[in-house]
Amino acid sequence: MTMIGPENADQARLLRLLRDDGPRSRVELLDVLGLPRARFGAEVDRLAAQDLVETAGPAASRGGRRSSLLRIAGRVRFGAVAVGEGRLEVALTDGELTIINRYAEPVDVRLGPEAVVGRAVELLAKLQAEAGLARLTGVGVALPAPVAVREGNPVSSPALPGWHQFPVRGTIAAELGCPVQVDNDANVMALGEHHAGTGRAFDDFLYVKLGSAIGCGLVHGGALYRGASSGAGDVAHLQVSEDGPLCGCGQTGCLEAYCGNAALVRQAVTAARAGRSTALGDRLAESGTLTIDDVAAAATGGDPTAQTMVRAAARRLGQVLVSLVSFVNPAIVIIGGAPLGIRPVLLAEIRGVVYRRSTPLATDSMPIVLSDLDDRAALVGAARLISDQVFAAR
Template identity: 35%
Template sequence: MRSLYYQTPSAVALIFHIIRTEGPVNRTDIVNRTGLSKSTVSLQINRLLSRGLIREESPGTGEKARRKLRLELAADSGCVVGVLLGIHALTINIFNIAMTTLVEGSWEMTSVIEPEPTNRFIMEKIEELLQKATIPRDKLWGIGIGFPFPVDFRKGTSDSPPNLPLWNQYPLRKVYEEHFGCPVLIDNDVNVMALGEGFSGAAQEEKDFIFVKVGTGIGSGLILDGKIYRGSKGCAGDIGHIGIDGETRLCHCGNQGCLEAIAAAPAIASKGLEAAMTGESPLLENILQSKSRITSRDVGDCAQRGDMASIRIIQESGRKIGSVLAKLVNFANPGAVYIGGGVANSGNLFLSSIRESIVKRSPHLATIDLSIRFSELMARSGPSGAGILIIDELFSFARFQETLDRRLPAE
């Protein structure tokens, strides 16, 4: 699954795209694929070679040998950074421009309530990894970041995070571009996770799929016809605040009965705590006595050990999530649904409950070949997706000339 900007490309952008996605290729291949003249292809290839973006095999003797030279992406000519910030963790990968990981790191986050210290910490860790990989600043071509709240993709700002109000309208893209001096793209966490799953995870062969993250919150990323679908303002897929009939639990957004309030990790932990305190679950009661708290992971672990109260809680969560996902399946008719996030560690009991609700509430044609499974990459999908987000932007037909002019010496 790869995204493209569908517009008329310049000759150099089209040639680079073919070399990047189909290489190694020779000049004759490019002439045949593009319909461009041999002289135009030769001119633009020389341009790309002089800029260091592509490379070729050592030439033989004669014009015939030269035409057979195979051209490929010069993967180490630059790098991009992919970042995923969660409520409790930060993960950063640095990739070369062929999306091979050069260095990576992850850190626990004690608090992300305030934007300034959180962003300073992220910047410091990016700098540390660049130094660790001995990557000079002029080789940093761009940064992609996924944040755990709604983002206005076009403006590069956060927008009304219900559980992190201090981040509202924070100029994220501007802050990072000013600090690092390179293009930056900002998106929400589940969108970049969807992109990552499509690029290097289980969804590589899927053009239409839904990625669902179930953790502290619940959200979904929609890949339709091979491209991320954000809607008009960037909040498509925000299923966590869809109301569930008959539910009255108060959500942190101020409404009652939101899916997130009754089925996300905090809700599972709260129900587990209640089962422990009432004695309904001896296993959870023992955990509470030893740790003085119950987490959603505790409930999932106990469910897999056969604890009936924990099984009920996990199944209820899965069925509620499945009932909402059925609406998306009915609307978008995807080929697959992938479940990620911390609650996915609850195992097949959780997954089967989601599947049960989707199948029950969707027409036969929509589910007959529908794959519903766990994410292959889980948390690793985030940095990968953030990296491909910025790479595809830098090398898009719309922006390719700017990328050449910005990052490489002028002709």
């Protein structure tokens, strides 16, 4: 595999500036980078020779001779893969991480990593062919599981049965002939928020990802914090009650066993069968099963049992966030992954617990908000993940 990318720190800074801020004039870039004009020109020429940057026309006049705009070259294209709850998504982005094209389809992760990763490779190859590319610049992958980032392999997780230590990164890289980076979805979504969402304005924030697999991404000092062995942010299996329900991890009382989508659906089925909810009972009788969207629809429609379940789950999550906020002291907490119908109730309950029980110093100016990227967070974040690698000095 022929490696492309910046040869030194100055080239890396230049590429990341163009990725994050879009086309900029040579004069502006000279000011920011603080390089001698001749050195700057030589670095730009070397990046252009690799098809990493290109001229984008004349810049606005600042008096005197007009400068030209530079941008990430049009041949720079990143692939993004997000494996989610019953859904596989792939996308193609440009060098500024704007999504150009995407595919999504249902997927059963229980089919095993060979089948799911193989299908992701097929869809990426299709996007590559449609764009007329000889190869992709790189591919980022988001998985709903802990990931050993250095190796690019998922580590034992109830959300991905049979995937333990499967070489996701190595498999995709061998098939597509480009660099690949893999991380857990909460970290990836935090990167997406930092690049294109509410988190763009903050260097220190928590991103909480809800769903069947709960996770937390921490951006600290403008960079993703993974911890010593890529395990930071794994809040799903924090024990919130010693005698709580059994979790998929084999322990009892985990946060995910109370607040995950599967947990809420189990509670809803129990309530429906016990006759405590007409709305859920009717839906169960009609379809034979319930989903998290059914729970959200019942709560939105005013069903008191469904609303009580959602509020209870939100309070449990809020209790965990109290500890996280007090320890990390983020500038903002961003919450993603919640079903559309229950977001207002969920957010109100979480805010109530966190603001009531946290210290004023930690929360006095700290907003708690919903993500505005929705399902784009994982795809933009996956492209950001691999671009961080490709745009790092060799």
